[in-house]
Amino acid sequence: MATKLPFHLRGNYAPVTEEVTALDLVVDGTLPPELDGHYLRNGANPKSGWSPHWFAGDGMIHGMRLRDGNAEWYRNRWVQTKQLNDPDARTIGKDGVSDRTVGVNNTHVVSHADKILTLVESSFPCEISSDLDTIGVHDFGGKLDSAMTAHPKICPLTGEMHFFGYGFFEPFLTYHRVDASGQLVQSEVIDVPGPTMIHDFSITATQIIFMDLPVVFDLDLAMKGGMPYRWDDDYGARVGVMPRSTPGATPRWFDVDPCYVFHPLNSFDAMTSGGQHGAVVIDTARYPELWRQDSAGFKNDAALHRWHLDLDSGAVTESQLDDREIEFPRVAEHLVGLENRFGYAVGSFGDQNALVKYDLSDNSSTLHDFGADRIPGEAVFVPSAESASEDEGWLLTFVYDKPTESSHFVVLDATNMSADPVASIALPQRVPFGFHGSWIPSR
């Protein structure tokens, strides 16, 4: 009897086999003319048809070019990594030596200093053009000496890109800062007790925030070839807060209840409970536990939580803001590290497949429910104008239609979540469920 394929190779997780270009797509509704740029989204799409884990497939970018109310093109392209073209290439070779120029670059795609970078947390970035052609590995002129997270943070105040790299071997964690022109200008080793999986982090206007949570490297799992991380009851859980202004500073660590976080929604400088400056707030999609035995036992039970850390007294306050399961939380890019009122996430509640808009001023939320048969991916918020109020703009995402096994690119009005989409564009092929994307406005 044939073995049932793992979830990440079935249904809309299954890879597509073709690179397609489609021009002048039919728009159902009206594409706002303010949307002038590229929506790009990365995801795992194993070229061989097989990968041992959802996170291990070759990176493929699906892109939309929007201009003057038109959808000029849809394209999908594999990131032409070394690993795509040489299946024997490995980030960690059989001799144990790391080669960060090798990676699947499947997790995120971001734009900084006029470069578009595809990212995976094991490796160096790989630069692509806005037409999705691969330019090559980008190691910041040879200065990058660690892997790069797929979740860098671009400070809207300074234009700097902050990021980190983590790995199995010491140093386990390194912080990096790239200036607004794209030069890597600071790298600092951060002391942590051991090698943990650190998927994402946060910034505020004044602080860098690391999460050192109890999903630890396991050599036995590594030898078996899957995701080499599992839960560890003995590791503890801590959040580190490090001032941005002081090169060489070390984080101050705050113990928190054990949990795992792939993705923060946002963080910002806040007031202490006594009404003084000197606290940070971190909102996250928090899992009570992750991968107790190994990464096969995945249950999506992340819910929106808030940590409030008082930098004076050391007090940690943890609160759950919603009891529903959500993932892929996002905030408007111009508010990364700054106080936000609104946030967006993907939620599946019974027969509802929804994009959720949180209003954190009163912990309320509104939904766009796509229904039982239509499933949205991560939504990216695009403001309608520089001077627009916080939620004036659009949410962009790919939506999968189960009965027809087809996909649409969908634009929602973020101020009117329950309304029909502003625009919906049928795509020439299915877009598999992926990870993260960005809106890259034209200059």
Ligand SMILES: [Fe+2]
């Ligand atoms: Fe992620």
